[in-house]
Amino acid sequence: MSLLLPSNLQQCPSSSLSPSPPLLSPSPSTAFSVVGTRRRCLRLVTSCVSSVQISVANGSAPAPVPGAVIVEREQIRLGLPSKGRMAADAIDLLKDCQLFVKQVNPRQYVAQIPQLPNTEVWFQRPKDIVRKLLSGDLDLGIVGLDTLSEYGQENEDLIIVHEALNFGDCHLSIAIPNYGIFENINSLKELAQMPQWNEQRPLRVATGFTYLGPKFMQENGIHHVTFSTADGALEAAPAMGIADAILDLVSSGTTLKENNLKEIEGGVVLESQGVLVASRRALTERKGALNTVHEILERLEAHLKADGQFTVVANMRGNSADEVAECVLNQLSMSGLQGPTISPVYCTEEGKAFVDYYAIVICVPKKALYASVKQLRAVGGSGVLVSPVTYIFDEDTPRWGQLLRNLKL
Ligand SMILES: Nc1ncnc2c1ncn2[C@@H]1O[C@H](COP(=O)(O)OP(=O)(O)OP(=O)(O)O)[C@@H](O)[C@H]1O
Numbered sequence: 001m002s003l004l005l006p007s008n009l010q011q012c013p014s015s016s017l018s019p020s021p022p023l024l025s026p027s028p029s030t031a032f033s034v035v036g037t038r039r040r041c042l043r044l045v046t047s048c049v050s051s052v053q054i055s056v057a058n059g060s061a062p063a064p065v066p067g068a069v070i071v072e073r074e075q076i077r078l079g080l081p082s083k084g085r086m087a088a089d090a091i092d093l094l095k096d097c098q099l100f101v102k103q104v105n106p107r108q109y110v111a112q113i114p115q116l117p118n119t120e121v122w123f124q125r126p127k128d129i130v131r132k133l134l135s136g137d138l139d140l141g142i143v144g145l146d147t148l149s150e151y152g153q154e155n156e157d158l159i160i161v162h163e164a165l166n167f168g169d170c171h172l173s174i175a176i177p178n179y180g181i182f183e184n185i186n187s188l189k190e191l192a193q194m195p196q197w198n199e200q201r202p203l204r205v206a207t208g209f210t211y212l213g214p215k216f217m218q219e220n221g222i223h224h225v226t227f228s229t230a231d232g233a234l235e236a237a238p239a240m241g242i243a244d245a246i247l248d249l250v251s252s253g254t255t256l257k258e259n260n261l262k263e264i265e266g267g268v269v270l271e272s273q274g275v276l277v278a279s280r281r282a283l284t285e286r287k288g289a290l291n292t293v294h295e296i297l298e299r300l301e302a303h304l305k306a307d308g309q310f311t312v313v314a315n316m317r318g319n320s321a322d323e324v325a326e327c328v329l330n331q332l333s334m335s336g337l338q339g340p341t342i343s344p345v346y347c348t349e350e351g352k353a354f355v356d357y358y359a360i361v362i363c364v365p366k367k368a369l370y371a372s373v374k375q376l377r378a379v380g381g382s383g384v385l386v387s388p389v390t391y392i393f394d395e396d397t398p399r400w401g402q403l404l405r406n407l408k409l
């Protein structure tokens with residue numbers, strides 16, 4: 001495998017194509033760790049491609065020097081995307097967690113969060129957030145998993161503290177033309193087996209993901225392949241004759257469709273969304289960093305968990321709370337967070353209080369709302385009130401426990 005840079009694609013400066021091993025030498029044993037449940041995507045990036053290395057103009061992310069003393073500073077630094085798709089969503093997410101980023105004007109790259117007085121926000125390009133986490137200039141960051149995987153290159157100093165921030169959803173995928181020799185090619189296997197590719201004439205892939213791309217191809221046993229790189233509008237490359245395939249981010253699929261390209265089975269390299277990432281060194285060595293990440297994590301988990309839920313309150317006629325409970329618990333989707341809350345509703349008649357109804361309170365997933373309302377009605381529920389849930393603070397924060405285990409604390 002080699003890296004090909006046709007003159008009509010943007011070239012990295014010659015100094016950036018280094019023949020020496022990558023600064024960050026990834027290996028399965030140094031894979032960066034994920035706190036949480038979405039491990040699937042990272043399994044795809046577990047081994048090292050030694051024959052291909054690229055560093056970019058303003059430098060690859062430096063590997064933290066083992067045993068180096070961490071530079072002292074008072075403030076914990078959180079990196080947020082300075083522009084692009086992730087920028088507004090990251091700030092909005094923090095706002096939904098009652099963490100208000102006070103940025104005086106959009107060109108000011110430092111900001112405060114009054115709720116976290118020991119923390120300052122630094123706005124940076126997503127790839128620079130990853131680089132600066134590794135160099136120790138940032139302690140925490142919010143970026144897309146694609147950027148983290150591409151620029152973090154599985155460095156063990158990077159810990160994903162929350163792997164599903166629920167914004168920036170997209171996937172990194174191979175796409176090929178839907179015409180010509182590719183018309184009947186619908187899978188990575190079929191693409192690899194095409195007789196056209198050989199050592200002299202390899203499959204040419206245009207991508208901005210020059211770390212993940214070659215690695216994925218190698219893991220999938222595709223050897224007759226070369227990569228070229230560009231900063232954008234990659235979808236034009238096949239029609240321009242520059243590449244046979246592209247490897248790029250896809251969300252709606254519109255750009256592919258408009259350029260007569262199609263995805264193929266087995267061609268997804270990575271599923272991505274926003275993640276909260278931390279520097280292991282910062283968490284273990286910087287005073288206050290662990291407390292800050294705990295607070296951010298608790299708020300994020302409480303908000304994100306609540307985001308998918310509605311609270312449903314309904315009145316049900318019954319002779320006792322037990323009878324109503326039994327009736328409700330027989331209905332599958334009405335179990336609430338820890339079983340339904342059932343309370344008597346007092347009515348008065350001729351000055352006497354009596355119980356005719358019971359109010360039940362349950363949490364239901366947003367997607368199951370209508371089915372739940374129908375079930376409630378079927379068992380005699382009336383006056384159904386539905387309201388959004390703002391936060392669900394569980395007894396403990398599952399990802400916090402995982403983080404502590406990961407840090408061996
Ligand atoms: N359709 C999409 N295309 C690209 N990125 C997407 C898409 N949907 C979500 N994202 C997320 O947004 C991040 C990049 O956004 P954007 O391209 O605006 O940022 P950028 O870093 O400014 O990129 P660029 O270097 O192209 O200027 C991606 O890393 C990815 O996590």
Ligand SMILES: O=P(O)(O)OC[C@H]1O[C@H](OP(=O)(O)OP(=O)(O)O)[C@H](O)[C@@H]1O
Binds near residue numbers: 233253254
């Ligand atoms: O599936 P879709 O919703 O169509 O989105 C995918 C497109 O969006 C991104 O490009 P971007 O808009 O960042 O432009 P660029 O290619 O110039 O970077 C990405 O590189 C794809 O081209």
Ligand SMILES: [Mg+2]
Binds near residue numbers: 232
């Ligand atoms: Mg872009």
